[in-house]
Amino acid sequence: MKTTDLDYTSSRDWKTERRKQAIELYNKGYNQPQIARILGVTQPCVSLWITKSNKFGLNVLETKHSTGTPAKLSDKNKEELLEILKLPPTNFGFRTNFWLRKQVVEIIKEKFNVSYHPSQVSRILKKLGWTNK
Numbered sequence: 001m002k003t004t005d006l007d008y009t010s011s012r013d014w015k016t017e018r019r020k021q022a023i024e025l026y027n028k029g030y031n032q033p034q035i036a037r038i039l040g041v042t043q044p045c046v047s048l049w050i051t052k053s054n055k056f057g058l059n060v061l062e063t064k065h066s067t068g069t070p071a072k073l074s075d076k077n078k079e080e081l082l083e084i085l086k087l088p089p090t091n092f093g094f095r096t097n098f099w100l101r102k103q104v105v106e107i108i109k110e111k112f113n114v115s116y117h118p119s120q121v122s123r124i125l126k127k128l129g130w131t132n133k
Contacts, residue, residue, distance in 0.1 A: 016061055016062045019049045019061035021039060022035050023049065023050065023053050023058065032047055032050070073108070073114055077112050078128055081104075085104070085130060101118035101121050102118055104125070105118050
């Protein structure tokens, strides 16, 4: 069996499929280095998957979908922020007539006591559909 024989692209969770494939190959008599080469992973990964599946069963190999870090701003805060951004920055003591990321960072810190890096503020505003136009 070669790596090219394996197709994970159609699988929703290709990582889980790859881990289960490792166990199948192990049960068919392949050794860990062979499995690692076939699947394109390291031998310690294969060893870990085999150990975990033997100890806890195949379900332990399933990918756990992380929900990520909880948002620092609530939905209500985000709505309030969008309302603030409808006003010109000069209303808040800034000298520009358009919002800059660093100004939005300051507003968020002042109004909601939450600190963000300017690049994160850009991502948040994009998710909210806000543009500076």
